Amino acid sequence: MGFETTVVISIFFVSILVLGTNSYAVMSSSNDVVTDAEDIKYELQYNKLNSGVALDSMTFDNETSILMVQATNSGSIVLDSDEISIIVGGYLLNYDYYPETAKWYPGETKIFAVEDISGSNSKRVKIVTNSGVSGYIAGVPGSGDSTIPAIDWDIDPAEGNTDEIITIDSMGIDNPNSLLIIEATNHGDSTLYADELTILVDGKVKLYSYLPGTRTWYSGDTKTFRIEGVTGITHKEVQIITDSGVSAS
Numbered sequence: 001m002g003f004e005t006t007v008v009i010s011i012f013f014v015s016i017l018v019l020g021t022n023s024y025a026v027m028s029s030s031n032d033v034v035t036d037a038e039d040i041k042y043e044l045q046y047n048k049l050n051s052g053v054a055l056d057s058m059t060f061d062n063e064t065s066i067l068m069v070q071a072t073n074s075g076s077i078v079l080d081s082d083e084i085s086i087i088v089g090g091y092l093l094n095y096d097y098y099p100e101t102a103k104w105y106p107g108e109t110k111i112f113a114v115e116d117i118s119g120s121n122s123k124r125v126k127i128v129t130n131s132g133v134s135g136y137i138a139g140v141p142g143s144g145d146s147t148i149p150a151i152d153w154d155i156d157p158a159e160g161n162t163d164e165i166i167t168i169d170s171m172g173i174d175n176p177n178s179l180l181i182i183e184a185t186n187h188g189d190s191t192l193y194a195d196e197l198t199i200l201v202d203g204k205v206k207l208y209s210y211l212p213g214t215r216t217w218y219s220g221d222t223k224t225f226r227i228e229g230v231t232g233i234t235h236k237e238v239q240i241i242t243d244s245g246v247s248a249s
Helices: 002-049
Strands: 053-061 066-073 085-088 091-093 096-098 109-115 123-128 134-139 166-174 179-186 198-201 204-206 208-211 222-228 238-241
Touching: 002 204, 053 123, 053 134, 066 123, 085 109, 166 238, 179 238, 198 222
Parallel strands: none
Antiparallel strands: 053 066, 066 109, 085 091, 085 123, 096 109, 123 134, 166 179, 179 222, 198 204, 198 238, 208 222
């Protein structure tokens, strides 16, 4: 009887040891995943808060239909010239840039060139970085001259109208909880992802949650966005930007 009791107790303690080891491994792995996710989250927030683009001027060459936009990296981090979106009059256009270095350093000015065949005299241009921060310029561009940088001007034509894919339908303030609550609708043909948006309030990037809680945002669906850290009853300028650079305000 004593031997059997010893065996049972030994098995019991070995089982506890095995379970404890497995539990520790699972908890450690889960903590690593959470830590990695938090690191990525804060890196994205840092990039958004420290990015900036200022559109200084634009010129248009009537003979070649080339619109050149002079823009400056007004932020404090290096941007990638190949990973921006340029929207002219609601159209997402392909572009070239000069100087032809991919890295766009803080304080550096670049010239971005697109082919605009819309025929409109007045231009509305928005440049959106890969972190969702954008710069905007509108008006009648100056006349282009022969001093065009030596760039490959083989630019593909516009592909599709991206205007008014998203509309902001309503907006309200929940002062006790410091929340700005807005309803927005996806009017485009493609599915968007609610967790890949950038929401700016009065020009500042804000954290947000959304309802329904599914990340897929299908065409025709309306979602409610709860934006954190917003108080007051004064008018708020809100902008929602998708990962492809399409925006609504």
